[in-house]
Amino acid sequence: MPSGASPSKAEQLLQQLRDTYVLELPSRIDAIENAILNLRETEDFEAQFQDLYRDVHSMKGTAGTHGLQVFTPILHLLEDLLSSRLARATHIEAENLELALACVDLLREARVCVAANESDFAAIEMRIQALGRRLSAGALRVLLVDNSRTSRRLCMQVLHALNAEVTTASDGYAALARLLHEPFDLLVTGSEIGTLSGDALIAALRLSRSINRDIRTILLTSRHGAPTVETEPDHVIARDARLVQNLSDYVGRLQPVAAAASD
Structure with a gap:
């Protein structure tokens, strides 16, 4: 007006x-x-x-x-x-x-x-x-973003097996809103998550002044080639037969870091 x-x-x-x-x-x-x-x-x-x-x-x-x-x-x-x-x-x-x-x-x-x-x-x-932080009780706090219900369920099984506290979103904009206001230790996002892609979500997070600006990020993708320089995820996992094992291996290494940060 x-x-x-x-x-x-x-x-x-x-x-x-x-x-x-x-x-x-x-x-x-x-x-x-x-x-x-x-x-x-x-x-x-x-x-x-x-x-x-x-x-x-x-x-x-x-x-x-x-x-x-x-x-x-x-x-x-x-x-x-x-x-x-x-x-x-x-x-x-x-x-x-x-x-x-x-x-x-x-x-x-x-x-x-x-x-x-x-x-x-x-x-x-x-x-x-x-x-x-009290709600997570020292567990790794993960925001999982994927518009595929099957993929979300698969990743949640892996994360819950590692005793992570998992919050889910199916849309990039909804995920960004949560990242700007709520504390997380890790973002796991698909590359295609609605109108805001996984690459754009990570880029927006890095440019923000959010408390989550520097958290670890994982990009799940079926695409070939490296992500853009602007995106800079900490880890890229291909959607293939080794997805479950690779996700479990990487997140498992982060657990001691999360526990130490909560002490």
Whole structure:
């Protein structure tokens, strides 16, 4: 919109919807907190868990729609906690309850900043990084990006066998959004991952000021020839019969490094 110009009716409507959403955030956050606390004593853990996961996922999507990106990495962390530690559980352990409630505290802190029209979220981002490290508990934190479900499943089996904490994405832009705000030790990406290629994803990461700027990167590719100089992945693995072995060998060597970094 040009400087000095009045907002259009559509822009006014979008702003009204955003303002309403911000006003409703306290009750939404309270509802998520209550659902987490109810996991301690519910007789139908699975149903309560599924409802909670849907609410978290819905809140994440709506926050993104309204341009409230500060909430996205917090809700990603809560989703990751739910999917990695509670999806097959029958109760919530004290440590996981504490971590989930820490995510709720971050949501409340972010809401206060948004309601006050603040734009500096550096303190919140530092707490997100610290919470991400607690969630990984010293394991190698891997972001796996591939738009092939079969390939993702194969790579996840390798990474889980190495006790890595794995987060997945099927699109390069979604992966970059997470890399800019959440801590990882390793990026494993396919070369063709939607509108943003694996080469471009690695290049964008290296040019960013993200905490992940210097993490190790692996490019999975079926192409012949070396990647571009701008990309500079740390390791290239061909999609061939030796993919599983080569991925296991390389990531296995990184495990001691991750453990030392978390101490």
